[in-house]
Amino acid sequence: xxxxxxxxxxxxxxxxxxxxxxxxxxxxxxxxxxxxxxxxxxxxxxxxxxxxxxxxxxxxxxxxxxxxxxxxxxxxxxxxxxxxxxxxxxxxxxxxxxxxxxxxxxxxxxxxxxxxxxxxxxxxxxxxxxxxxxxxxxxxxxxxxxxxxxxxxxxxxxxxxxxxxxxxxxxxxxxxxxxxxxxxxxxxxxxxxxxxxxxxxxxxxxxxxxxxxxxxxxxxxxxxxxxxxxxxxxx
Amino acid sequence: xxxxxxxxxxxxxxxxxxxxxxxxxxxxxxxxxxxxxxxxxxxxxxxxxxxxxxxxxxxxxxxxxxxxxxxxxxxxxxxxxxxxxxxxxxxxxxxxxxxxxxxxxxxxxxxxxxxxxxxxxxxxxxxxxxxxxxxxxxxxxxxxxxxxxxxxxxxxxxxxxxxxxxxxxxxxxxxxxxxxxxxxxxxxxxxxxxxxxxxxxxxxxxxxxxxxxxxxxxxxxxxxxxxxxxxxxxx
DNA sequence: CGCAAAATTGAATAGTCTCAAATGTAGTGG
DNA sequence: CCACTACATTTGAGACTATTCAATTTTGCG
Numbered sequence: 001x002x003x004x005x006x007x008x009x010x011x012x013x014x015x016x017x018x019x020x021x022x023x024x025x026x027x028x029x030x031x032x033x034x035x036x037x038x039x040x041x042x043x044x045x046x047x048x049x050x051x052x053x054x055x056x057x058x059x060x061x062x063x064x065x066x067x068x069x070x071x072x073x074x075x076x077x078x079x080x081x082x083x084x085x086x087x088x089x090x091x092x093x094x095x096x097x098x099x100x101x102x103x104x105x106x107x108x109x110x111x112x113x114x115x116x117x118x119x120x121x122x123x124x125x126x127x128x129x130x131x132x133x134x135x136x137x138x139x140x141x142x143x144x145x146x147x148x149x150x151x152x153x154x155x156x157x158x159x160x161x162x163x164x165x166x167x168x169x170x171x172x173x174x175x176x177x178x179x180x181x182x183x184x185x186x187x188x189x190x191x192x193x194x195x196x197x198x199x200x201x202x203x204x205x206x207x208x209x210x211x212x213x214x215x216x217x218x219x220x221x222x223x224x225x226x227x228x229x230x231x232x233x234x235x
Numbered sequence: 236x237x238x239x240x241x242x243x244x245x246x247x248x249x250x251x252x253x254x255x256x257x258x259x260x261x262x263x264x265x266x267x268x269x270x271x272x273x274x275x276x277x278x279x280x281x282x283x284x285x286x287x288x289x290x291x292x293x294x295x296x297x298x299x300x301x302x303x304x305x306x307x308x309x310x311x312x313x314x315x316x317x318x319x320x321x322x323x324x325x326x327x328x329x330x331x332x333x334x335x336x337x338x339x340x341x342x343x344x345x346x347x348x349x350x351x352x353x354x355x356x357x358x359x360x361x362x363x364x365x366x367x368x369x370x371x372x373x374x375x376x377x378x379x380x381x382x383x384x385x386x387x388x389x390x391x392x393x394x395x396x397x398x399x400x401x402x403x404x405x406x407x408x409x410x411x412x413x414x415x416x417x418x419x420x421x422x423x424x425x426x427x428x429x430x431x432x433x434x435x436x437x438x439x440x441x442x443x444x445x446x447x448x449x450x451x452x453x454x455x456x457x458x459x460x461x462x463x464x465x466x467x468x469x470x
Numbered sequence: 471c472g473c474a475a476a477a478t479t480g481a482a483t484a485g486t487c488t489c490a491a492a493t494g495t496a497g498t499g500g
Numbered sequence: 501c502c503a504c505t506a507c508a509t510t511t512g513a514g515a516c517t518a519t520t521c522a523a524t525t526t527t528g529c530g
Contacts, residue, residue, distance in 0.1 A: 063375045065466045071378040073371040084368070086361050091368045118353035125360045126321050132363060133319070133326045135370040136308040140298045142377035143306040143426025147518065183477060191378025196518055198478055215477065215527075231300045382486070418509060428487055433510055450495075450509065 002027050007103070012079035013053040014127060015103075017119035029109040033102040041094040041102070042083065048090050051083030051110050057100020058180040061092045062188070072189040074135065077161070081127055085110055097180045142191045145231060150190040151200040152230035155210065159220050176219040183215070237262050242338070247314035248288040249362060250338075252354035264344040268337040276329040276337070277318065283325050286318030286345050292335020293415040297423070298327045307424040309370065312396070316362055320345055332415045377426045380466060385425040386435040387465035390445065394455050411454040418450070 004010060004023045015026060033052065035041065042050060044063055054076055061074035061082070073092055076082050082094050085107060105113075114121050141153055163175035179186070187194045204210045209226050211219040220226060239245060239258045250261055268287065270276065277285060279298055289311055296309035296317070308327055311317050317329050320342060340348075349356050376388055398410035414421070422429045439445045444461050446454040455461060 061371070063371065065375070065379060067466070069379040071375040073374045084364065086364060087368070092371060115353075115357070118350075118356065121353065121357060121360060122350075125356060125363065128360060128363045128367060129319065129321060132367045132370060133322070135367060135374065136296070136298065136327060139308040139370065139374060139377055140300070140306040142374055143423075144300060144304040188378075193519060194477075195479085195520085199518095202478070231302070429509080430488085430511085431486060434486095437510070 007055065009053065009055055009079040014081055014120050014123040015053065017123045018117060022117060026113060029113060030103050030105050033104045035096040035100045035102065037096055037098050039096050042090045044090060044093045046090050048084040048087055048107055050104055051081065051085050051107050052102040052104040054078050054080050054082060055101040055103055057096055057098045059100065060095050060097055060185065062095065063092045070188050071191060072185060081124060083107065147192055147196050147200055148229055149231050150192060151197060151204070152226050153232065154186065154190055155218060155220060156226055156230055156232070174219060174221060176217065179216050179218060242290065244288065244290055244314040249316055249355050249358040250288065252358045253352060257352060261348060264348060265338050265340050268339045270331045270335045270337065272331055272334050274331050277325045279325060279328045281325050283319040283322055283342055285339055286316065286320050286342050287337040287339040289313050289315050289317060290336040290338055293332045294335065295330050295332055295420065296327045297330065305423050306426060307420060316359060318342065382427055382431050382435055383464055384466050385427060386432060387461050388467065389421065389425055390453060390455060391461055391465055409454060409456060411452065414451050414453060
């Protein structure tokens, strides 16, 4: 049986554009890949040899300067596509933040498959356009927001991406979620130092905007005030 | 005669993937559009109704906060594609920095044309992937570089993009170019204030790294030292 | 329980911003 | 051609935010 049929991201990943027959062909050139927390799939500057769909786990995309300063320039979740098709070099490092599973392809194979399956390429285009919008929105944050605004924006984005509602109180939605990032990584996402992130978060806790049950968990108590603090655009 | 045949970006824009017949069809749904310096083609938050190829001129893509803080999140040159296909809203404002010419399409028409022309969609995908890489590289600059590093990086990028060599001296390549940006716009690209940009540039001039014949012109005198100052990755 | 790593807290510093003023530039009409 | 205006840029001084460096506390794990 084709393992794609039971794939957790069957309906979200770019392969959702394929019919069962096509999926069979794709499956023959792909291979399943398990990664451990902390492992890197590819490195900035390397030749682009592999592309992949994320089946489970969270990845960070990073770029760094010689002296070690690092910026997280993207976060990839299940059903996202990583790697650089149609280009020779990886412009960033891709690292697993949790244990993870991928569906990986040799770039050459992928690029041979793709021209015969324009619907899949279309899916990839849509995903890439979404990513571009997201990256550009983040540029506004990096270039123009203050530290409290950055942290508030980050927590809201995370709550939207990761947050199931915690309705234990029966109250209005209070998003609670587990961060897949340590403080240093949050700092690398926001273009701040770990100390500044820590200070902002404890201040928000003291102000009653959020709760921090432990260092990996966040609960948003005052979403409206957090929204206001984030300077989010009313879309 | 189909005006596409004499189009200045015929071989670089996404329509370069089309044969003359297909181009005729595309030409029928597109219309030529002239814009003046300062005019905006679309606004952040608006419905996405138009997409376009840039024929001539330079555009800025911007996003701003309520209080007026603005970030330039992209720059578009001739042969680039602007607008948001396959999505409902424009995530940013597109404004002409110079007088400009476009080849514009109603998004609906464009999206009807596209499925029958996967080679063109492929071109668009390649362009979008390039843009994404560029945006992410810029995120490293915005999040982690200092003011002098930012300005040096910017000047080098501009010299690469706009600079013909000025070989009047017969010497090694000294790139000279005209900035399509005022100082405030440079600040909006780099996530700095106009004053900081100004100070950095005069300092670089005093240090002999660059020359500033007038406020729109730059000549790079010491490319290696500028490179060093920019903390560019040795690719 | 004890250790190493992660996170927090504190104090001092540096870098960038803010506000204000001065200078330079391009364009206009006399 | 020049004076005048409006605007862009530069320069300066001071304030403030975020960083740096150092020390302490907390956390997770063997």
